[in-house]
Amino acid sequence: MRKNLRTVKTGIIFGTLLLSLFVAFIPSASAGLLTVDPLINLRYPIQEENIIPNSGVLDIPLETTFKLTGPLAGIVEGRSLLSNTDVQIELKVVQTPDWCTASIANPLAQLVLNSETPYQSTLTVTVTENAPAFTQGVVRISATSKLQRGLLFNIGQVSVEFDISFIIGYWSVVSYELPDGNYLEVGPLGIADFQIDIENIGNGPTYVGIEVVDIPEDQWSVSIASSVQLSSTVYGGEGIKETVHLKIKPPIGFGFHNEIKNFKVMFTPYYLGRPDLVGQPEPITFTVQNIGMSPGAGFEIPLIVTVVVIVVLLYYFFIMKRKK
Incomplete structure (x- = not known):
């Protein structure tokens, strides 16, 4: 009797030990014996429009798909318990240029095995003024599938x-600075000299066309350079700034003058070598006040003759006075 009792106790202890070991090994047993890796594909359309720095965002639609690879792919897709399982693929931005920011909307793709429907996500890109014009930007994205465990097979x-x-x-961004302002007062024989500092703040080499579009009808003389070429700060900062001078000379008319005239100059930036890419034109109005007495046009010869006559008269006056 005691011997049978010992046998029963030993059996209970041994059975409990086996049950504990079985329970302990259930997770590893459910991990499957064979792993089949997915082939992940990410599609996106070719971008027909360029992205302009500091001018909104570029949204790029992404389509994520996958299929199993290897000799066991057909078995897993057709006959295993994983044939209708969901597979998760995480999308993540891993590398961008310094002048670029990128993010992904709906980054966790949920895909069903044996389904050809792609998962839709959106890559949103913004760039700063440090992005050189007409260069290619690249955003690198990683796509990582999460391990799916089955009784016999795993999706890796x-x-x-x-x-x-x-x-x-x-x-296209160009700044125009006027150190002396846009108003000058000159005499009838003077010249109003306006200094204009032009600087390219944009992301590409720029040609700035200069044109005087509004001149008074009377005989004012106006001169200024017809254009300047500027480099860009994204290429190191050399040659991004140039200085031009607008010189205005009032007409010479005999008498006292006190008149104010306005002159409008139009500055139009283009991408250098691409006149079809026009920036924002900038009109600047300059004001000149002509004030003072003018001897009139052609005054030089009469003035010289007058001076000579005065000198001769003074000479004879002093000579005759000494003789007396």
Whole structure:
């Protein structure tokens, strides 16, 4: 009797030990014996429009798909318990240029095995003024599948990277500074000299056309350079600033003058070599006040003759006075 009792106790202890070991190994047993890796694909359309710095965002639609690879792919897709399982693929931005910011909307793709429907996400890109015009920007995205466990098969964890490219557009920004202001007062024989400092703040080499578009009808003389060429700060900062002078000379008419005239100058920036890419034209109005007495046109010869006559008269006056 005691012997049978010992046997029962031993069996209970041994059975409990086996049950504990079985329970302990259930997770590893459910991990599957074979792993099949997915082939991840990320598609996006070619961008037909350039992205302009500091002018909104570029939204690039992404389509994520996958399929299993290897000799066991057909078995897993057709006959295993994983045939209708959901597979998660995480999208993440891993690299951008210094002048670019990028983010992904709906980054966790939920895909069903054996389904051809892609998962839709959106890559949103913004760029700053430091992005050189007409260069290619590249955002690198990683796509990582999460491990899916089955009774016999696993769908493996795989990570791949994709480069999403786009083109930077021309951002035209030019500043115009007037150290002496836009108003000067001169005499009838003087010249109003306006200094204009032109600086390119945009992201590409720029040609600035200069044209005087509003001149008074009377005989005022106006001169200024017809254009300047400027480099860009994104290329190191050399040659980004030039100085031009607007010189205005009032007409010479005999008598006292006190008149105010306005002159409008139009500055129009273009991308250098691409006159079809026009920036924002900038009109600047300059005001000149002509005030003072004018001897009139052709006064030089009469003035010289007058001076000579006065000198001769004074000479004879003093000579005759001494003789007396």
